[in-house]
Amino acid sequence: MNPEPDYSATYVTLRTSDGAAGHGLAFTIGRGNEITTAAVRALEPLVTGLAVDDLLADLGAFSRRLTGDGQLRWLGPDKGVIHMAAGAVVNAAWDLYARRAGKPLWDLLAGLSPEQLVALVDFRYLRDALTPEEALDLLRAAEPGRAARRARLLAEGYPAYTTSPGWLGYTDDKLVRLAREAVAEGFTQIKLKVGADPEADLRRLRLAREALGPGVRIALDANQAWGAGEAVERLAPLAPWEPYWIEEPTSPDDILGHAAIRRAVAPVRVATGEHCHNQVMFKQLLQAEAVDVLQLDAARVAGVTENIAILLLAAKFGVPVCPHAGGVGLCEMVQHLAMFDFVAVSGTMEDRVIEYVDHLHEHFTTPVAVRGGRYLAPTAPGNGAEMRAASIADHRFPEGPVWSAGPS
Amino acid sequence: MNPEPDYSATYVTLRTSDGAAGHGLAFTIGRGNEITTAAVRALEPLVTGLAVDDLLADLGAFSRRLTGDGQLRWLGPDKGVIHMAAGAVVNAAWDLYARRAGKPLWDLLAGLSPEQLVALVDFRYLRDALTPEEALDLLRAAEPGRAARRARLLAEGYPAYTTSPGWLGYTDDKLVRLAREAVAEGFTQIKLKVGADPEADLRRLRLAREALGPGVRIALDANQAWGAGEAVERLAPLAPWEPYWIEEPTSPDDILGHAAIRRAVAPVRVATGEHCHNQVMFKQLLQAEAVDVLQLDAARVAGVTENIAILLLAAKFGVPVCPHAGGVGLCEMVQHLAMFDFVAVSGTMEDRVIEYVDHLHEHFTTPVAVRGGRYLAPTAPGNGAEMRAASIADHRFPEGPVWSAGPS
Numbered sequence: 001m002n003p004e005p006d007y008s009a010t011y012v013t014l015r016t017s018d019g020a021a022g023h024g025l026a027f028t029i030g031r032g033n034e035i036t037t038a039a040v041r042a043l044e045p046l047v048t049g050l051a052v053d054d055l056l057a058d059l060g061a062f063s064r065r066l067t068g069d070g071q072l073r074w075l076g077p078d079k080g081v082i083h084m085a086a087g088a089v090v091n092a093a094w095d096l097y098a099r100r101a102g103k104p105l106w107d108l109l110a111g112l113s114p115e116q117l118v119a120l121v122d123f124r125y126l127r128d129a130l131t132p133e134e135a136l137d138l139l140r141a142a143e144p145g146r147a148a149r150r151a152r153l154l155a156e157g158y159p160a161y162t163t164s165p166g167w168l169g170y171t172d173d174k175l176v177r178l179a180r181e182a183v184a185e186g187f188t189q190i191k192l193k194v195g196a197d198p199e200a201d202l203r204r205l206r207l208a209r210e211a212l213g214p215g216v217r218i219a220l221d222a223n224q225a226w227g228a229g230e231a232v233e234r235l236a237p238l239a240p241w242e243p244y245w246i247e248e249p250t251s252p253d254d255i256l257g258h259a260a261i262r263r264a265v266a267p268v269r270v271a272t273g274e275h276c277h278n279q280v281m282f283k284q285l286l287q288a289e290a291v292d293v294l295q296l297d298a299a300r301v302a303g304v305t306e307n308i309a310i311l312l313l314a315a316k317f318g319v320p321v322c323p324h325a326g327g328v329g330l331c332e333m334v335q336h337l338a339m340f341d342f343v344a345v346s347g348t349m350e351d352r353v354i355e356y357v358d359h360l361h362e363h364f365t366t367p368v369a370v371r372g373g374r375y376l377a378p379t380a381p382g383n384g385a386e387m388r389a390a391s392i393a394d395h396r397f398p399e400g401p402v403w404s405a406g407p408s
Numbered sequence: 409m410n411p412e413p414d415y416s417a418t419y420v421t422l423r424t425s426d427g428a429a430g431h432g433l434a435f436t437i438g439r440g441n442e443i444t445t446a447a448v449r450a451l452e453p454l455v456t457g458l459a460v461d462d463l464l465a466d467l468g469a470f471s472r473r474l475t476g477d478g479q480l481r482w483l484g485p486d487k488g489v490i491h492m493a494a495g496a497v498v499n500a501a502w503d504l505y506a507r508r509a510g511k512p513l514w515d516l517l518a519g520l521s522p523e524q525l526v527a528l529v530d531f532r533y534l535r536d537a538l539t540p541e542e543a544l545d546l547l548r549a550a551e552p553g554r555a556a557r558r559a560r561l562l563a564e565g566y567p568a569y570t571t572s573p574g575w576l577g578y579t580d581d582k583l584v585r586l587a588r589e590a591v592a593e594g595f596t597q598i599k600l601k602v603g604a605d606p607e608a609d610l611r612r613l614r615l616a617r618e619a620l621g622p623g624v625r626i627a628l629d630a631n632q633a634w635g636a637g638e639a640v641e642r643l644a645p646l647a648p649w650e651p652y653w654i655e656e657p658t659s660p661d662d663i664l665g666h667a668a669i670r671r672a673v674a675p676v677r678v679a680t681g682e683h684c685h686n687q688v689m690f691k692q693l694l695q696a697e698a699v700d701v702l703q704l705d706a707a708r709v710a711g712v713t714e715n716i717a718i719l720l721l722a723a724k725f726g727v728p729v730c731p732h733a734g735g736v737g738l739c740e741m742v743q744h745l746a747m748f749d750f751v752a753v754s755g756t757m758e759d760r761v762i763e764y765v766d767h768l769h770e771h772f773t774t775p776v777a778v779r780g781g782r783y784l785a786p787t788a789p790g791n792g793a794e795m796r797a798a799s800i801a802d803h804r805f806p807e808g809p810v811w812s813a814g815p816s
Binding site: 001002003004005006028029030031032034035036037038039041042069070071072073074075076077078079080081082083084123124125126127128224227228229230250251252253254255256257260275277278280281283284287288 | 437438444450477478485488489492531532534535635638658659662685689691696
């Protein structure tokens with residue numbers, strides 16, 4: 001579905017008059033950044049000139065200001081380009097807030113009171129699934145264990161899984177070699193792309209299973225390739241090789257389709273979320289019992305604020321969150337959400353893993369550290385989105401030297 | 409939800425080397441046209457240089473080319489800015505096709521064979537609700553009556569309803585006067601905006617009902633103002649005054665919310681669709697029995713091609729289509745879809761009405777003609793989207809004289 005991606009980003013920096021800055025980005029896979037850039041510029045008048053203290057004191061109101069503009073919301077509402085742009089700006093504001101507090105975002109969030117966290121959430125369309133009172137109860141129940149879990153997180157890190165072995169186009173030998181290397185490094189879960197040739201899907205899964213044995217989880221990712229009925233048919237011959245989950249088996253909008261697939265393919269789990277465009281869609285995936293694994297993304301919805309609501313919904317329904325990452329900076333950003341979830345929301349890492357892809361981290365000032373198959377908890381202030389000045393200068397489109405040099 | 413709209417459009421013209429042209433537009437309510445314009449420009453390389461005969465011979469493939477681009481689809485997929493831009497371009501191609509054929513779009517579509525129509529549809533994510541065979545059966549069943557219905561349409565037109573009396577902000581006297589005038593003109597249905605002050609909602613509905621009597625349908629439109637439970641509570645006191653439908657009672661993405669509202673408020677009908685972003689969402693609204701009235705829009709989804717799929721889905725589920733219109737050019741375009749539906753798909757006008765708002769028609773070369781509460785079938789070639797050259801020159805942003813003159 002996504003041939004020839006060219007990982008890109010619309011990079012946002014909020015600057016304050018006292019010289020501080022916060023960073024966020026809208027991730028894309030190539031062409032179209034001029035569209036997301038135009039969307040960020042359209043939001044600029046809603047941000048410029050605000051008093052920083054007021055803005056940071058109520059990031060719920062700030063998020064609603066960006067997503068609720070009476071004219072711009074027509075372009076969504078709450079979806080696609082305009083929503084991704086709002087997410088980049090909202091994340092930049094959270095980065096600014098965390099830097100000002102001198103804390104990594106996960107720790108900042110995990111230090112907010114249950115009342116402060118609930119006040120950030122826009123419950124307008126959520127109350128049939130989660131009331132403010134239920135969210136408060138849930139956060140209060142997790143409060144006594146925060147300190148112990150924070151210490152455990154700092155000591156042990158958070159489990160990761162790796163997609164690196166499983167790209168379509170790798171030879172069978174390379175697949176097996178990379179899968180073995182991943183397990184040797186400490187990963188307990190890998191992921192394979194499927195959805196093109198059925199025989200290749202079966203052969204690759206079988207090879208990986210034979211190489212790794214029964215103890216390693218092998219997830220599959222179809223990247224929306226199938227219709228609902230087709231997904232069930234295509235998974236049947238793969239089931240004996242015990243895939244752990246099937247990710248994006250169909251359209252990311254097809255809540256009822258995911259629910260039907262889940263009923264048919266159990267015990268194979270159904271996972272989705274990287275293209276799920278807002279909290280109302282996540283709410284329904286949970287209400288319809290359509291997912292076993294919720295894969296939120298740091299840069300698709302309207303930023304940290306909306307992702308807090310999504311984590312609360314997942315906790316209410318008892319569905320594990322295993323964030324989508326990879327791309328550009330998604331690992332750096334999304335780890336904060338999973339770690340906050342562990343410390344202050346769900347309170348568990350059981351059956352939870354953050355996706356890890358080993359590329360492009362060198363462009364960030366605080367790149368992720370994955371050791372022995374686990375993300376180490378970041379300790380630098382901020383949300384992880386800040387890119388290195390040299391990377392920005394080199395890759396700025398179209399005037400950066402990487403572009404003006406032409407195709408390599 | 410949409411205060412101070414400033415009706416606008418991103419206007420698209422496809423030009424061929426032999427001097428022909430086709431027109432389409434993405435409708436917005438103000439700021440943000442630079443974003444939709446950037447999206448249309450991003451699609452341009454997918455269109456420029458194509459052989460016109462090939463393009464028009466397979467508008468299904470053309471539509472999939474625009475929505476399926478491996479990099480740009482990340483910005484949706486199939487939703488928001490990038491999808492609206494695709495819709496504008498697809499609609500321009502259909503306009504070109506209809507002009508070349510010398511027919512109004514509705515008549516062109518109603519002259520295609522069932523096989524040709526089915527070949528236009530992208531069934532990838534639809535087969536669990538509608539198979540190509542079912543679509544073919546449905547179209548073939550309607551085929552024998554096409555000629556008679558075409559004659560009837562040309563003679564009698566298609567029923568309209570009017571939103572003009574019911575805007576928030578009108579005085580009670582003006583509401584009653586306009587409602588009476590609408591009925592005197594021949595309308596059998598009007599619509600009132602609700603969702604702000606509960607007492608005002610009740611008072612206005614009561615005044616309209618008392619003025620018009622029991623025989624006139626009075627629809628309500630909440631413009632997404634409520635959560636699902638709130639919608640049920642807010643409608644309860646209004647029910648004795650027999651509203652015909654409640655439109656957009658909650659988030660347009662909330663399929664399960666609409667289904668719950670529908671179960672609770674019957675016999676008041678639930679209507680939605682103007683913000684429904686693609687055929688997968690419409691499919692689920694029907695599967696979940698969430699709507700009594702499907703309000704497709706000419707410029708929200710990926711154009712005529714996707715709307716053919718949506719009309720087929722509605723016919724399969726037996727749900728009447730009452731298109732959204734108003735704005736800029738939406739009446740001009742969407743009438744073609746409803747009329748095509750009558751002649752070749754559902755085969756009926758029963759409980760079907762096209763929205764009508766009496767503004768901005770003067771900017772179009774073939775403005776709608778509504779007489780006695782009915783849309784007269786257009787006979788000019790094309791899809792209705794072509795704007796007058798003077799209107800384009802005057803309103804082009806930012807250099808047009810309307811803008812450079814400053815606020816009036």
